[in-house]
Amino acid sequence: xxxxxxxxxxxxxxxxxxxxxxxxxxxxxxxNLFEMIPTAGKIGMVNxxxxxxxxxxxxxxxxxxxxxxxLSPWEKILFNPVHLFRFPTQETMGIDTSVTIGPRAKKPxxxxxxxxxAAMSFGGALSKSAKIALAKAATAVGTATNTGExxxxxxxxxxxxxxxxxxxxxxxxxxxxxxxxxDAIEIQLGQGAQGSCHQRTSSKNIxxxxxxxxxxxxxxxxxxxxxxxxxxxxxxxxxLVRRLRDETGVPVGLKIAATxxxxxxxxxxxxxxxxxxxxxxxxxxxxxxxxxxxxxxGLPTLFAISRANQFLTQKGLVQGTSLIxxxxxxxxxxxxxxxxxxADSVYIGTAAIMALVGEQVVxxxxxxxxxxxxxxxGKRTSQLDVDQAAMSLIxxxxxxxxxxxxVAETLGRAxxxxxxxxxxxxxxxxxxxxxxxxxxxxxxxxxxxxFDETKPFFLSPDHVGYDESTIHH
Amino acid sequence: xxxxxxxxxQDTLSYxxxxxxxxxxxxxxxxxxxxxxxxxxxNYDDKGLTDMAVxxxxxxxxxxxIQKMCITMAGKLGQLNEDGHGDKGWESGQVDQTH
Numbered sequence: 001x002x003x004x005x006x007x008x009x010x011x012x013x014x015x016x017x018x019x020x021x022x023x024x025x026x027x028x029x030x031x032n033l034f035e036m037i038p039t040a041g042k043i044g045m046v047n048x049x050x051x052x053x054x055x056x057x058x059x060x061x062x063x064x065x066x067x068x069x070x071l072s073p074w075e076k077i078l079f080n081p082v083h084l085f086r087f088p089t090q091e092t093m094g095i096d097t098s099v100t101i102g103p104r105a106k107k108p109x110x111x112x113x114x115x116x117x118a119a120m121s122f123g124g125a126l127s128k129s130a131k132i133a134l135a136k137a138a139t140a141v142g143t144a145t146n147t148g149e150x151x152x153x154x155x156x157x158x159x160x161x162x163x164x165x166x167x168x169x170x171x172x173x174x175x176x177x178x179x180x181x182x183d184a185i186e187i188q189l190g191q192g193a194q195g196s197c198h199q200r201t202s203s204k205n206i207x208x209x210x211x212x213x214x215x216x217x218x219x220x221x222x223x224x225x226x227x228x229x230x231x232x233x234x235x236x237x238x239x240l241v242r243r244l245r246d247e248t249g250v251p252v253g254l255k256i257a258a259t260x261x262x263x264x265x266x267x268x269x270x271x272x273x274x275x276x277x278x279x280x281x282x283x284x285x286x287x288x289x290x291x292x293x294x295x296x297x298g299l300p301t302l303f304a305i306s307r308a309n310q311f312l313t314q315k316g317l318v319q320g321t322s323l324i325x326x327x328x329x330x331x332x333x334x335x336x337x338x339x340x341x342x343a344d345s346v347y348i349g350t351a352a353i354m355a356l357v358g359e360q361v362v363x364x365x366x367x368x369x370x371x372x373x374x375x376x377x378g379k380r381t382s383q384l385d386v387d388q389a390a391m392s393l394i395x396x397x398x399x400x401x402x403x404x405x406x407v408a409e410t411l412g413r414a415x416x417x418x419x420x421x422x423x424x425x426x427x428x429x430x431x432x433x434x435x436x437x438x439x440x441x442x443x444x445x446x447x448x449x450x451f452d453e454t455k456p457f458f459l460s461p462d463h464v465g466y467d468e469s470t471i472h473h
Numbered sequence: 474x475x476x477x478x479x480x481x482x483q484d485t486l487s488y489x490x491x492x493x494x495x496x497x498x499x500x501x502x503x504x505x506x507x508x509x510x511x512x513x514x515x516n517y518d519d520k521g522l523t524d525m526a527v528x529x530x531x532x533x534x535x536x537x538x539i540q541k542m543c544i545t546m547a548g549k550l551g552q553l554n555e556d557g558h559g560d561k562g563w564e565s566g567q568v569d570q571t572h
Contacts, residue, residue, distance in 0.1 A: 094508055098538040100545075112531075112538040140528070142535040391524065398527045401534070 050291055062288030064371060065350050066193045066328065067295045070283060072302035074334045076427045077437065079419075081410040088412050095405040096415035099345045101144075101184060102251025102275030104320045109162060109184050109251055112142025113401055114339060114416055118285075118326055118349035119166055119188070119255070121148030123210035124201055124222065125287030126353075127381040128155065129389075130374035133356055135159035136386065137393035146347065149188055149224055151213040152178040166255070167244065169198075170224045172214045176247065184250050184276070187240065189228060190257035192284025192327040195297045199224040199289075205377050234268050241272035251275035251322070257297070258282065258304030258327065266311050276322035278347065279304045283328025285350040287375060301327040301338065306435040309342025318342070332403040340419045341435065351396075358392030360385060433458055483554065490550045497543035504536035 024034045040048050046068060053061045082088060089095065101109045117138050122131045125148060135156050138145040144162035147153070151172035157163055165173050165182035169189070172178075179185055190196035201222040206214075214222055231237050244252045253276035254269045262279075269277055281301025286294070305325045312318040325343035328350075329335050335346045353374055361370045363383045372378035374389075408416055411423045425440035426432045432439035433451065442450045451458070507529045514526035 094504065094533065094537055096537060096541070097534050098541050110538060110542055112535045141531045142538055394531065395524070395527050398530050402530070 060290040060292075063291050063294060064286070064288045064375075065353075066285035066289075067283060067291075069295050070328065071300035072281060072283060072328060072334075073428065073431060074302060074331075074337055076431055077337050077424050078427070078440065079336075079340075079407050079411060080423055080425055082412040086412040089409045089414055091409060093414065095408045095413075096417075097401060097405070099322075099417060101322045101324070101345065102253070103322070105245065105251040105275045106249035107251075108275075109144065109164075111144055111162060111345065113397065114345040115335060115397060115400065116143050116164070116324070116345055116347050117145035117352050118347035119146040119148040119164075119186070119191075120287070120349055120353070121150035121166075122153050122156065122213060123206065123376050124149060124199075124224075125376065126374055127376050127378065127384070128153070128209060129381060129384050129386050130353075130356065131156050132159055133384070133386045133389035134352065134393070135163075136390035137356070137397070138162070140390065140394050141397050143397075144183065146186065147173065147182075149173075151215060152181060153213045157181055167228075167240075168224065169226070169228050170214070170222060171229050172222075174229070179244065180248055182248070182250060185244055185248065185252045186255050186276075186278060187228065187237075187244075187253065187274075188255045190280070191255070191286065192257050192280035192282050192298055192301070193286035193289045193294045195257045195259075195293055196226050197293055198226045207376075210376070234271075237268065238272040241274055245273065245275070253278055253322070253324070255280060257284070258299035258301065260299055262299065262304060262307050263311050266308060270312075270315055270317055270321065274321065276324055276344075277308065278324040278326060279308055281305075281325075281327030284326060285328070301325060301329065302341070303434070305338050305341045305343050310436070312342070332400040333407070335400070336404045336407055336416070336419065337424070339416060340421060340424050341437075342421075344417065352393060355393045355396035356389045357384075358389065358396075360388060360392075429454065430458070486550055486554050490547055490554075493543045493547045493550065497540050497547070500536045500539040500543065504533045504540065507533035507536060 024032060029035060043051070050061060050063070097113050099111055099114045101111065117134050120126050120131075120134070122128055126134075131153065132155055135145050136159050139159060139161040142161075144164050145156070145160050146164040147156065147166055149166050149168035149170055149172070152165065162183045164184040164186050165179060166186050166188040167174055167179060203219050203221050206216060206220075206222060210216070210222075211218065211220075216222060228237075228240075231240060241252055241254075252274060254272075254274045255278035256265055258279045258281045259265065266277065279301070281304050282294075282298030283301055304327075305323065308323055309318065312321055312323065322344040323342055324345050324347060325338040326347035326349070329338060329346050329348055330351045335348070338346050353371070357364075357370045357373055360373060360383075364370050364372045364380050368379055372380040373384045374381065404416060408414070408419060411419060413419050413423070421435070421437050424437045426435065426437040427440050429439055429441070429451075431437070438444055438447055439450065510529040511526045511533065514522045514529065
């Protein structure tokens with residue numbers, strides 16, 4: 001009987017496919033459903049759907065988790081294992097993975113692993129149970145989690161041994177009763193997926209627990225302004241950093257979206273005396289943001305970190321000012337490469353959320369996306385098992401750390417923070433030139449000769465009459 | 474600060490320095506032990522034991538962090554002693570070191 005039904009289904013499929021192919025071949029191309037294939041190829045499937053969404057909504061659409069475009073060419077960078085010239089680290093020796101954030105602060109923050117949980121706010125992004133699961137996992141592995149642009153949530157503070165709070169553009173963490181409870185303060189002026197643009201959460205998406213943490217009235221929207229309240233000049237910012245450092249003693253840092261104006265921004269940051277700088281590359285995630293801000297604004301994480309490291313090195317501040325990389329770092333290899341380029345530690349957001357959801361994804365799919373288990377407005381948040389979610393993230397972090405330790409071992413390094421650009425080579429001459437990593441095509445002693453002989457290929461825009469004035473007009 | 478108070482402070486600093494050195498040594502031992510446990514627990518094809526192994530590995534890293542923090546704190550205490558007395562004090566061997 002089953003065989004008979006199977007044969008009938010096969011026959012029906014066969015006839016339908018034959019008819020579809022014949023129709024596609026015979027019909028006028030302009031009347032043919034097949035036109036969708038080249039159209040999707042021309043515009044892209046994501047863009048095609050987002051055009052339809054814009055046409056439906058009429059307001060900027062809110063894409064979750066950041067841009068699908070990956071502009072940091074991490075895959076072109078490789079680590080250099082050693083055998084005899086320097087010996088690999090013995091496997092019996094533990095690799096030191098700890099990092100101190102803000103060593104110049106009165107109360108520096110030491111974390112056991114160089115991976116921290118990125119800023120993802122309760123309410124604006126995640127549900128309370130997701131925030132608690134992140135905090136539990138972070139505490140179990142000896143690292144810090146970040147409040148995101150929110151107020152201070154009591155439950156998160158209780159679960160997180162080390163909590164970085166964002167002094168934010170909504171103003172919800174900006175009073176001493178809140179920021180004095182933090183282990184580090186990150187002044188949030190922007191993020192990779194949003195630049196410094198304002199954001200607004202409509203009151204219809206704000207529940208009672210959200211209002212309580214943010215101090216909002218019923219019916220009031222949550223607004224993240226484009227500027228930090230009270231900071232309208234460079235001096236305002238400098239005074240703020242100094243005041244927060246004096247009042248709290250904990251590391252005080254700055255988070256910005258990576259930008260081509262990076263060095264100008266960093267100059268003001270170092271003048272203020274910040275203890276750490278967080279750079280969020282254009283690949284950075286978000287709970288939801290407009291595709292244009294995500295895809296067309298900012299600077300890729302790889303170049304942001306490389307340039308910031310060069311800037312801090314030139315200023316002689318590389319030891320005292322911690323550099324934190326974030327934005328699209330999904331694999332242990334990418335995280336470790338960011339560290340080799342100069343980051344002291346990294347934040348992970350999307351990867352942490354995916355690890356957190358882990359096996360529980362089956363509770364959402366196929367009718368809801370996996371994120372419906374963790375986002376504040378998700379339909380399945382009540383189904384997230386907090387302890388199971390925390391354990392999934394703990395396992396992910398251990399696996400990631402062990403993979404990073406394996407690389408350190410083969411590089412002959414005893415600590416992750418000892419891994420530098422000298423442990424890398426790159427498979428692209430322009431990338432080599434820009435980042436200062438040696439080019440893998442030629443031997444180390446032939447690098448200068450290679451670049452001398454190929455100089456015409458590396459003319460800067462200045463040599464072809466491309467200055468800032470032409471950019472503005 | 475009179476001589477007696479100064480001596481009390483030096484004794485306290487010395488005590489803290491010795492204890493921090495002890496904590497550092499204990500953390501090192503426990504860290505090594507926890508790493509060994511990881512290898513032993515992953516010998517079995519059991520999800521529960523593997524999760525314990527993962528937690529042991531994280532414990533090993535945190536103990537290594539405690540060790541590093543102790544070294545930093547011991548250094549700061551040594552500096553405090555030097556600043557307070559203008560000499561090496563117990564840092565130069567006046568007080569027995571744990572190791």
